[in-house]
Amino acid sequence: MTIDQRLKDLGIVLPPGTAPAANYANAVRTGNLLFISGKGPLPENGVLPRGRLGREFSVEQGYRFARSAGLDVLAVMHAELGSLERVVRIVEVQGFVNAEPDFEEHAKVLNGCSDLMVEVFGERGLHARSVFGATSLRGALPIILRAVVEFSRDG
Numbered sequence: 001m002t003i004d005q006r007l008k009d010l011g012i013v014l015p016p017g018t019a020p021a022a023n024y025a026n027a028v029r030t031g032n033l034l035f036i037s038g039k040g041p042l043p044e045n046g047v048l049p050r051g052r053l054g055r056e057f058s059v060e061q062g063y064r065f066a067r068s069a070g071l072d073v074l075a076v077m078h079a080e081l082g083s084l085e086r087v088v089r090i091v092e093v094q095g096f097v098n099a100e101p102d103f104e105e106h107a108k109v110l111n112g113c114s115d116l117m118v119e120v121f122g123e124r125g126l127h128a129r130s131v132f133g134a135t136s137l138r139g140a141l142p143i144i145l146r147a148v149v150e151f152s153r154d155g
Contacts, residue, residue: 003084003120010119015042017075021138027080033091034080034149039072040141041065050140054100057142059108066095066112069145073113074120081151090117090127091148098137106131113145 007014020026020037027036041049041064053062073093078084095110097103110131117125127147137144 003087006120007084012071012120014075014078015071017079018042018072026076029080032088032150032153034077034151036073036076036147036149038096038144038146039069039076040137040139040144041068042072044068048139049142051142052098052100052103053105053109053142054103059105062097062105062109062142063112065143066109066145067116068112069143070113070116073145073147074116077149084120086151086154087121087124088150088152090121090125091150093117093127093129094146095129095131096134096137096144097131098135098140098142099133101133101135103133106133109143110145 017026018039024037027034049057049065051057053059074084077087081087093113095113097106097109099106110129114127114129117127
C-alpha cells in the first residue's frame with residue numbers, strides 16, 4: 001500500500017506546510033537525512049492554541065496538539081521530498097512541551113506524534129525520541145516538535 005493510500009484510508013489530508021517563524025529553513029538536507037525545524041500545532045478553528053499542559057490543557061489535548069504538529073512535519077517532508085514514498089525511516093522525533101513544573105505526562109503527549117508516524121509509515125515510522133518539559137515556548141505554544149528523517153535519493 002502506498003503512503004498516499006494509507007493517508008486516504010486514515011482520513012488524513014496533509015495541510016500546506018507552515019513557513020518558518022524566523023530566519024531559518026523549514027528543513028535542511030545533508031546526505032540522505034532531512035532535518036525538520038521545530039513545528040507547533042496547527043490552528044484549530046483559525047486560532048493557534050496557547051498555554052501550558054497541566055494548566056490550560058489536558059494530556060488528551062496535548063496528544064491532539066502533538067498529532068497536529070506531526071501533520072505539519074509530514075507536510076514539510078512532502079514539500080521537501082516531493083513524495084512521502086521517499087521516506088526510508090523516521091529516525092528521531094524530539095518534543096518540547098510547555099508545561100507546569102509538576103506536569104509529568106510529557107511522554108503521553110508526544111505519543112500523539114509518534115502514533116501518527118507509525119500509522120502512516122508502519123515499521124518505518126518507529127523512531128528514537130526525546131521529550132522535554134519547557135517553562136515557555138515561542139508564541140506560548142503548548143508543544144513544538146522537530147524531526148530527523150532518512151530518505152531515498154531516488155525520486
